[in-house]
Amino acid sequence: MLTDEASVMYRVEPGVKIDLTTQDPSDKRLWENGSKSVHAELMLEKLDELKALQNLLFAEGKQKVLIVVQAMDAGGKDGCAKNVFSSMDPQGVHVKAFKSPHEEELAHDFLWRVHKAVPAKGMIAVFNRSHYEDIIAVRVKKLFPEKVWMNRYRHIVDFEKMLTDEGTKIVKIFLNISKEEQRERLQARLDDPAKLWKFDPGDLADRARWDEFMVAYSDLISKTSYDHAPWHVVPSDRKWYRNLVVAQIVINALKGLKMEFPEVKWNPKDMHVK
Amino acid sequence: MLTDEASVMYRVEPGVKIDLTTQDPSDKRLWENGSKSVHAELMLEKLDELKALQNLLFAEGKQKVLIVVQAMDAGGKDGCAKNVFSSMDPQGVHVKAFKSPHEEELAHDFLWRVHKAVPAKGMIAVFNRSHYEDIIAVRVKKLFPEKVWMNRYRHIVDFEKMLTDEGTKIVKIFLNISKEEQRERLQARLDDPAKLWKFDPGDLADRARWDEFMVAYSDLISKTSYDHAPWHVVPSDRKWYRNLVVAQIVINALKGLKMEFPEVKWNPKDMHVK
Numbered sequence: 001m002l003t004d005e006a007s008v009m010y011r012v013e014p015g016v017k018i019d020l021t022t023q024d025p026s027d028k029r030l031w032e033n034g035s036k037s038v039h040a041e042l043m044l045e046k047l048d049e050l051k052a053l054q055n056l057l058f059a060e061g062k063q064k065v066l067i068v069v070q071a072m073d074a075g076g077k078d079g080c081a082k083n084v085f086s087s088m089d090p091q092g093v094h095v096k097a098f099k100s101p102h103e104e105e106l107a108h109d110f111l112w113r114v115h116k117a118v119p120a121k122g123m124i125a126v127f128n129r130s131h132y133e134d135i136i137a138v139r140v141k142k143l144f145p146e147k148v149w150m151n152r153y154r155h156i157v158d159f160e161k162m163l164t165d166e167g168t169k170i171v172k173i174f175l176n177i178s179k180e181e182q183r184e185r186l187q188a189r190l191d192d193p194a195k196l197w198k199f200d201p202g203d204l205a206d207r208a209r210w211d212e213f214m215v216a217y218s219d220l221i222s223k224t225s226y227d228h229a230p231w232h233v234v235p236s237d238r239k240w241y242r243n244l245v246v247a248q249i250v251i252n253a254l255k256g257l258k259m260e261f262p263e264v265k266w267n268p269k270d271m272h273v274k
Numbered sequence: 275m276l277t278d279e280a281s282v283m284y285r286v287e288p289g290v291k292i293d294l295t296t297q298d299p300s301d302k303r304l305w306e307n308g309s310k311s312v313h314a315e316l317m318l319e320k321l322d323e324l325k326a327l328q329n330l331l332f333a334e335g336k337q338k339v340l341i342v343v344q345a346m347d348a349g350g351k352d353g354c355a356k357n358v359f360s361s362m363d364p365q366g367v368h369v370k371a372f373k374s375p376h377e378e379e380l381a382h383d384f385l386w387r388v389h390k391a392v393p394a395k396g397m398i399a400v401f402n403r404s405h406y407e408d409i410i411a412v413r414v415k416k417l418f419p420e421k422v423w424m425n426r427y428r429h430i431v432d433f434e435k436m437l438t439d440e441g442t443k444i445v446k447i448f449l450n451i452s453k454e455e456q457r458e459r460l461q462a463r464l465d466d467p468a469k470l471w472k473f474d475p476g477d478l479a480d481r482a483r484w485d486e487f488m489v490a491y492s493d494l495i496s497k498t499s500y501d502h503a504p505w506h507v508v509p510s511d512r513k514w515y516r517n518l519v520v521a522q523i524v525i526n527a528l529k530g531l532k533m534e535f536p537e538v539k540w541n542p543k544d545m546h547v548k
Contacts, residue, residue, distance in 0.1 A: 059471045091355045095364040186547045197333045273460045
């Protein structure tokens, strides 16, 4: 079935070693045909579905959902938040953007600030950047020696396994853009006064290390994709396609939870609203 | 000007003693005429405006906005979250629903858990229920003696003054529904299996104390409406009207902040995206 394929097609199977440079960021296989308006209409349907499923998750109040979103700069993390996750009830969805750790955070282990932000029952937490930066950024920018970040693969897998065993569904998404697409998006920020604030000169230094990032991300995704917490590599050069795929992956994950409206412990017929 | 009137018309002026029972919950003066589709179209415009202003608040990253929403059960607090606040970037807006305080919260002063949830720079926090429950519910349900909740008016005013002086814009909204409208909404929850989970038998006990709540709320609003943190009593029997008025009040508050995109400390022309 077409809609299930988003989760399957872009999922990184456990144990498989992937190479990001062989993945096509402009792929649009799932919704190859159709005009812009057809895709917009389809997106509205997905958002309605997402909204209904999140309402059910909240109503049931038993299960927790964690969505981790990683990408290179300008990869579309904020765009996903605005265009996909904003469709849901803001009371049930918390988007947490992880910045460079501040002093108190650095004084603790790298999972300390992350643990504080995991979702409660009935809630969805979206991580815009995450504990994965503590491997990626640390490795590429050589912030700590290899033995520090090397151990973190296992710590992350263990941590995510604990969360899963305790009732959290984890979905991990890497928004895969091409280096050329990043160039265009960064340039667009420089050219538009209303977007200038999003430009960070430091992004250029990261961009200069593009190839190292691709190696580090390929490694990371290969080493931390598990059945209980799979990675998905989403082609993200086309924003409309990225939004559709991300929405569909989350829809599939929520559907898999087999949620039900909670049973009430009283008989509605006994309730008289006078 | 029509749009500014939402903030003015429904604002409770400092020092004025209001009586909620004289306020018409089905008032629709501001948008008296026009069909359903005209109102829907207007709402979309308001949501776009709200989204743009919130984006600017976030980009500027200097000011903080706190929106407090109070109402009787089924008064539309969740509806506002879903229909008004969900239009904005979820990364910049946190909706915090305050439930009955749990053990650790009760072990602290009543403002302790509230203080933890106030907005940071560039952020909007929406309180669905708030520290005002620590007067209202406590008073009507007689949870603590009068001398406890009586002192809290001043503590709240002092606390909100501190937040304002430290850079937070506070907007307080009471969604005013009629007792008959509440009856219909509670009954609708009982009649719809997908809404049954929202029904709390305890709501009936509160409903039986409707008049006491109106007295307590009238007192509360009269005593805690200040120029720096004004209350607005929004007619809320009609959901479409409530949404328009709430959106407009928040729009006006954001416009009043005179925000600007931040100046960057480098010359965009010196940035070369290779």
